Amino acid sequence: MKGPLMPASDTPAPTPDAYGVGARFSLHPMTDRFVEVILGALDTADSTGLDLTTDDVSTHVRGREDRILAYLTEAIAHAGRTGVHTVAHVLLSRGCPGEVACEIADGAAYAPQVPARLPATGVQASAHWALYPLDDSHEADHMAGIYAAIEHAQDLGVFTGSEHYVTRLDGDLADVLGAVAAGWLLVGEKVRHVTTHVTVSLNSPTAQAGAR
């Protein structure tokens, strides 16, 4: 029986560090008290097993996929529960530890199974999501992973539409972030270097004057 973190492929599991598994995220509470909200969120969330490094633009989170997902969900939910209109931007990356000039990594693709669904946070989220399989190999079939990603988002009930360049997700924050992480992992079973970006809006006052 496979547990939630057993490999979904037959490749021996590399460590998150060796494989380049991690996230960058930033939190933007639109209030004069933004420092208090940000620090409260970062301090409250359980960072066990993760390495966090913050600079003036974003926070880098390195560690196991299920821990990253749980941490991000907890931190962003905490900011949402203040009631302040807050936007979070999350980048997940795997398979290429480098920067913009990163050579496509050699070696087999690996991804753990999709983590178990997290409990609902009670925080409603609206999101724009982009998923990028970066595959140079000739036998690439990244569409299979992408279709699995969309189907998973539909199963979670958060797929709400297609926009230019992005897919819209709406629902409980845990399910929205869960769908994003799942898509990243489902594509990651076949493609080594996969990134995904999501912009998540919480407590938007109105569609007209909101999180633009």
Added chain:
Amino acid sequence: MKGPLMPASDTPAPTPDAYGVGARFSLHPMTDRFVEVILGALDTADSTGLDLTTDDVSTHVRGREDRILAYLTEAIAHAGRTGVHTVAHVLLSRGCPGEVACEIADGAAYAPQVPARLPATGVQASAHWALYPLDDSHEADHMAGIYAAIEHAQDLGVFTGSEHYVTRLDGDLADVLGAVAAGWLLVGEKVRHVTTHVTVSLNSPTAQAGAR
């Protein structure tokens, strides 16, 4: 003699609409007065020649590359000049009008020449930048475009380092966004579907309590 918007390749120029050229951006002023700052920025910037559609997560901007760059620079600079700590997130996409399941578009790659350098805004920006060539063709050489993108950022004096998954850019907002757009276009000369994401931080109070 080629003007700034003559094609850099021999392919006849498709319209921005036909080629799927556009941007999504969101502006996050961290103040109780965020609505006022956002609306001021969007209303002040010159949107001539562009189609803008705003929802509760982001604004979609469609039109010519040079117009998109000028509009984004003007809108974000306006928010920056309020002195409020503001973060902008920009996604530029070309070559694939679709959503997360977009099939890689057929047909030759096309990009106009990189727009002329815009005048300095006087607004200092710090940014994290990611550039994604999405090329399924067997003769892909996306690294050539990426190296050209980095060299261009270095020429503009805004390349300040490599971070996990992103490249750091610092400098006048016009040059930071100029480097991002140029990188997107330089890769776009050879690769049809290219996206780029940048998180831009303005007026961050400190590196410790700032735009995380």
